[in-house]
Amino acid sequence: MKKVNANTCPEIGFAKSRNKKVDLNVNSYYLIKMNQMETKDDSSLDFIRTRIEEDIKANKNQGRVHTRFPPEPNGYLHIGHAKSICLNFSLAEEYNGKCNLRFDDTNPCKEEVEYVESIKKDVRWLGFDWEDREFYASDYFEKLYEYAVQLVKKGKAFVCDLSAVEIKDTRGTLTEPGTESPYRNRTIEENLDLFERMRKGEFKDGERVLRAKIDMSSPNLNMRDPVIYRILHASHHRSGDTWCIYPMYDFAHGLCDSIEGITHSICTLEFEDHRPLYDWFLEELDVFRSQQIEFARLNLSFTVMSKRKLLELVQSGYVKAWDDPRMPTLSGLKRRGYTPESIRDFCGRIGLAKRDSVVDIALLEFCLREDQNKRAPRRMAVLDPVEVIIDNYPEGQVEELESENNPEDESMGKRKVPFSRRLYIEREDFREDPPKKYFRLSPGREVRLKHAYYITCQNVIKDPNTGKVQKIHCTYDPKTKGGWAKDGRRVRGTLHWVSVPHARNAEIRLYDRLFNTKNPLDLKEGEDFKENLNPNSLKVLTSSKLEPGLSKAQPGDRFQFLRKGYFCVDPDSTQDRLVFNRSVPLRDTWAKILKKQKQK
Numbered sequence: 001m002k003k004v005n006a007n008t009c010p011e012i013g014f015a016k017s018r019n020k021k022v023d024l025n026v027n028s029y030y031l032i033k034m035n036q037m038e039t040k041d042d043s044s045l046d047f048i049r050t051r052i053e054e055d056i057k058a059n060k061n062q063g064r065v066h067t068r069f070p071p072e073p074n075g076y077l078h079i080g081h082a083k084s085i086c087l088n089f090s091l092a093e094e095y096n097g098k099c100n101l102r103f104d105d106t107n108p109c110k111e112e113v114e115y116v117e118s119i120k121k122d123v124r125w126l127g128f129d130w131e132d133r134e135f136y137a138s139d140y141f142e143k144l145y146e147y148a149v150q151l152v153k154k155g156k157a158f159v160c161d162l163s164a165v166e167i168k169d170t171r172g173t174l175t176e177p178g179t180e181s182p183y184r185n186r187t188i189e190e191n192l193d194l195f196e197r198m199r200k201g202e203f204k205d206g207e208r209v210l211r212a213k214i215d216m217s218s219p220n221l222n223m224r225d226p227v228i229y230r231i232l233h234a235s236h237h238r239s240g241d242t243w244c245i246y247p248m249y250d251f252a253h254g255l256c257d258s259i260e261g262i263t264h265s266i267c268t269l270e271f272e273d274h275r276p277l278y279d280w281f282l283e284e285l286d287v288f289r290s291q292q293i294e295f296a297r298l299n300l301s302f303t304v305m306s307k308r309k310l311l312e313l314v315q316s317g318y319v320k321a322w323d324d325p326r327m328p329t330l331s332g333l334k335r336r337g338y339t340p341e342s343i344r345d346f347c348g349r350i351g352l353a354k355r356d357s358v359v360d361i362a363l364l365e366f367c368l369r370e371d372q373n374k375r376a377p378r379r380m381a382v383l384d385p386v387e388v389i390i391d392n393y394p395e396g397q398v399e400e401l402e403s404e405n406n407p408e409d410e411s412m413g414k415r416k417v418p419f420s421r422r423l424y425i426e427r428e429d430f431r432e433d434p435p436k437k438y439f440r441l442s443p444g445r446e447v448r449l450k451h452a453y454y455i456t457c458q459n460v461i462k463d464p465n466t467g468k469v470q471k472i473h474c475t476y477d478p479k480t481k482g483g484w485a486k487d488g489r490r491v492r493g494t495l496h497w498v499s500v501p502h503a504r505n506a507e508i509r510l511y512d513r514l515f516n517t518k519n520p521l522d523l524k525e526g527e528d529f530k531e532n533l534n535p536n537s538l539k540v541l542t543s544s545k546l547e548p549g550l551s552k553a554q555p556g557d558r559f560q561f562l563r564k565g566y567f568c569v570d571p572d573s574t575q576d577r578l579v580f581n582r583s584v585p586l587r588d589t590w591a592k593i594l595k596k597q598k599q600k
């Protein structure tokens with residue numbers, strides 16, 4: 001059976017049109033996953049691996065595979081970058097090659113050391129190692145300058161005095177050719193002199209640029225004498241004030257690839273139209289030919305993926321920081337409780353495509369559940385507590401009840417949880433007037449307390465003013481220890497609980513989608529994407545109760561709180577008060593039932 005990937009899977013329903021975005025939902029993934037489990041053979045390769053294998057077969061570059069991950073240090077990495085990181089590093093691993101980490105630091109105005117450090121931290125956290133191959137485009141500034149001089153000497157580049165606006169205005173359109181610059185035919189000597197003086201700082205920002213001399217009537221706008229150097233009197237985070245001219249991305253990128261001997265330069269689709277220019281520089285300069293290959297960038301529903309937009313959220317205070325657990329940044333996902341394994345799994349499942357798609361954020365959540373279901377120790381925590389008093393349980397008695405740490409993995413062992421006369425249960429686990437199919441506690445109803453006993457609700461005490469339930473009086477059946485009745489009597493509901501005198505306090509942060517709309521950038525004229533932010537994306541519970549063993553938990557530790565989801569200890573925690581982030585809820589079947597009932 002052929003492995004189905006995002007390219008070939010008809011069930012995903014990729015739109016025929018190139019530019020139309022399509023949805024990839026969880027069901028599609030089950031299908032892909034099922035198919036991927038089938039035998040792997042050569043025909044199962046995606047288009048990038050197919051290409052690489054062809055190159056290896058043809059002994060191109062002596063069969064060498066060398067990739068790179070080239071972030072611009074102008075923000076924190078997000079889950080989209082994770083896709084590129086996983087792809088580049090995995091290809092190197094699979095084909096016995098190498099992958100470089102290269103900072104694309106050609107723009108001194110937007111880049112900062114903080115970002116460089118965060119990027120390195122995040123790539124390492126994801127589990128990848130660039131060994132000693134940490135490079136910077138700025139390392140090559142001298143070399144790139146020499147290449148530019150070489151182009152000038154070949155008559156393939158010229159200094160242009162038009163302003164940025166004039167250059168734009170003379171570029172032409174998709175249907176009309178551009179107009180040649182009046183400076184296009186300067187002599188090589190004059191160009192060399194002016195370019196050198198640009199470097200020396202004799203001109204102001206924007207006064208002159210160096211442009212490639214290609215073809216102003218090319219159907220590809222990128223080939224219409226693009227700018228390759230500009231003047232910027234700005235200090236660079238690495239090269240300081242050595243330079244006041246900086247290479248443009250299109251010029252620098254391919255040449256950096258070439259200098260590093262990158263065989264396969266993998267980038268996102270928007271650079272497809274830039275490939276002829278990428279190739280033009282390499283050919284004109286007669287240097288090592290790296291091969292650019294494009295794939296579709298990852299878009300995730302209910303969030304945005306551009307560093308510029310994410311920075312806007314940070315700067316305007318909509319989120320607390322780059323690592324706010326609602327952010328799609330790797331540092332945000334980590335703080336939220338995502339594991340590197342779950343993110344790598346996600347990147348593997350979505351596959352590679354040649355068409356842009358929007359991946360359902362539910363798939364990312366699914367990957368975390370899959371991962372944590374196997375690994376996260378189970379604990380009991382009551383998020384929104386109400387007190388239960390077991391009237392027939394002896395005052396002052398405490399039993400240490402044995403509880404399994406993970407039913408999926410016996411080797412994780414067992415722990416003791418104290419049980420006493422007074423317990424906390426979730427407020428939502430009691431209803432005075434239970435609707436149909438509500439199997440939790442209600443007057444006269446018997447339920448199971450997990451790992452403990454059957455209890456039956458006898459009566460409730462309410463606040464006389466507000467009517468809010470304050471205490472629930474119950475009785476327990478001592479013959480049901482461990483949560484099973486020897487007489488075979490069954491109950492439908494099982495509740496988690498925490499003993500009142502043993503409980504530890506916690507703050508619990510519950511997160512919802514960052515945006516209210518599936519594609520927050522789908523905007524009407526005049527609308528700002530921030531208008532689509534979900535005002536209820538964070539809910540803080542301050543009086544949650546934990547089983548006592550959790551008091552030893554450290555920031556970054558992850559647990560499954562029974563029936564409530566997967567949680568991770570936040571670094572805001574103090575000695576007296578733990579703070580937990582909910583990484584992802586368990587599937588809430590009750591919400592589904594309620595929804596169905598409403599629909600009827």
Ligand code: ATP
Pocket residue numbers: 069070071072073079080081083084104266267268296297298299305306307308
């Ligand atoms: P952003 O728009 O978020 O700023 P970018 O493309 O400008 O992204 P870079 O730092 O230039 O960010 O990206 C580094 C690498 O990561 C590039 O090779 C880029 O193609 C890739 N990349 C960026 N965003 C995505 C994405 N959403 N999906 C897949 N790859 C991505």
Ligand code: MG
Pocket residue numbers: 072
């Ligand atoms: Mg970029």
